[in-house]
Amino acid sequence: MTVEMVEISENLRRALHHLGLTDYEIKVYIALLESGDSTASKLSEVADVPYSKIYEVLENLEKKGWIGTEGGRPARYYPKSPLTALEASRIRIERELREYEEIVLSELLPIYEGRGFRERHDIWILRGEENILARIKNLLSNCEKELLVAAPFLTKNLLVTFLPHITYITSNGGHVKILVSGEVNYSMVKKLNEVAEVRFKEQMFGGGIIADSREVILLLGEEERGISFAIWSEHVGLAKFAKNYFEYLWREAESPDKE
Numbered sequence: 001m002t003v004e005m006v007e008i009s010e011n012l013r014r015a016l017h018h019l020g021l022t023d024y025e026i027k028v029y030i031a032l033l034e035s036g037d038s039t040a041s042k043l044s045e046v047a048d049v050p051y052s053k054i055y056e057v058l059e060n061l062e063k064k065g066w067i068g069t070e071g072g073r074p075a076r077y078y079p080k081s082p083l084t085a086l087e088a089s090r091i092r093i094e095r096e097l098r099e100y101e102e103i104v105l106s107e108l109l110p111i112y113e114g115r116g117f118r119e120r121h122d123i124w125i126l127r128g129e130e131n132i133l134a135r136i137k138n139l140l141s142n143c144e145k146e147l148l149v150a151a152p153f154l155t156k157n158l159l160v161t162f163l164p165h166i167t168y169i170t171s172n173g174g175h176v177k178i179l180v181s182g183e184v185n186y187s188m189v190k191k192l193n194e195v196a197e198v199r200f201k202e203q204m205f206g207g208g209i210i211a212d213s214r215e216v217i218l219l220l221g222e223e224e225r226g227i228s229f230a231i232w233s234e235h236v237g238l239a240k241f242a243k244n245y246f247e248y249l250w251r252e253a254e255s256p257d258k259e
Contacts, residue, residue: 008026008030013026019086019089019093020064020089020092020093021061021064021066022057022060024047024049024053024057025057025060025061025064025066027047027048027049028043028047028049028054028057028058028061028067029061029066029067029079030047031043031046031047032067032077032078032079033079036078037070037076037077037078038076038077039074039075039076039077040054040055040058040074040075040077041054041074043058043077058077062077064085064088064089064092065080065084065085065087065088065089065092066079066080066085066088066089067079067080068080122232122233122234122235123231123232123233123235123238124231124232124233125229125230125231126217126229126230126231126232127228127229127230128228129157129228132217132219132229132230133157133158133161135217135230135232136158136161136209136217137161137165139209139211139215139217139232140161140162140165140166140169140209140211141165142211142212142215143165143169143174143211143212143215144169144172144174144212145169145173145174145175145212146174146175146176146210146211146212146213147165147166147169147174147175147176147177147196147209147210147211147212148176148177148208148209148210148243148246149162149176149177149178149179149207149208149209149210150179150201150204150206150207150208150209150246150249151178151179151180151181151207151219152180152181152204152206152207153181153207154180154188156188159188159191159192162192163191163192163195166192166195166196167195170195170196175197176195176196176197177196177197177198177199177246177250178192178196178197178198178199179198179199179200179201179204179246179249179250179253180192180198180199180200180201181200181201181202181204198255199250199253199254199255200253200254200255201249201250201252201253201254204249206218206219206220207219207220208242208246210239210242210243210246213236213239213240213243214234214236214239215232215233215234215239216232216233216234216235216238216239216242217230217231217232218230218231218232218242
């Protein structure tokens with residue numbers, strides 16, 4: 001007869017699968033967390049794992065760093081801390097990744113280079129405010145740690161697009177810097193300054209948005225007409241160039257309290 005265990009969430013199950021645990025291994029580890037150290041036969045019963053499989057499952061869990069064994073007759077198994085188990089999994093996954101990288105690079109890179117291929121990067125030309133705002137939203141959704149925005153003109157549509165994403169990024173420990181011109185509406189600046197670091201800079205030649213130093217949108221247009229033209233790219237070199245230029249402008253800019 002099996003003992004009913006606490007049901008785990010689908011998110012947790014998916015995460016454990018990605019870390020290399022099978023359904024049986026998940027069941028056994030959860031059973032050990034709930035009941036403490038136990039024998040193989042008892043775990044087979046509690047976790048509802050066939051007895052013919054239980055020793056294989058326990059051996060795999062021990063190899064992966066999720067459980068330990070205490071000698072005796074019969075042997076008893078105990079759960080390791082999730083922190084310890086995750087660290088063991090990280091080391092194992094990184095070691096396996098390095099091995100896979102060596103195999104792939106040694107066998108496939110010579111073929112790629114031998115054919116004379118050149119690296120291709122996506123660079124899109126965007127026209128129309130609706131299309132540009134859609135791409136901006138996608139960039140903002142992908143941004144996790146650092147968002148840099150140069151906005152020589154700031155429309156209401158842009159502000160509405162930015163605010164929720166900026167709030168989310170900063171609330172999760174990310175950093176947001178925004179450059180605006182002195183002509184931008186004060187109420188807009190005030191709203192932005194509540195969730196990001198804002199500075200004023202005159203004579204910006206176009207605007208841009210850089211996400212995590214890997215994705216960039218260059219904005220062109222006029223304040224009266226809104227954004228009419230943009231260039232999007234995930235070329236790391238272009239994103240780095242744009243970031244360096246932004247940092248140069250940032251050092252020359254002034255904080256709102258200086259106005």
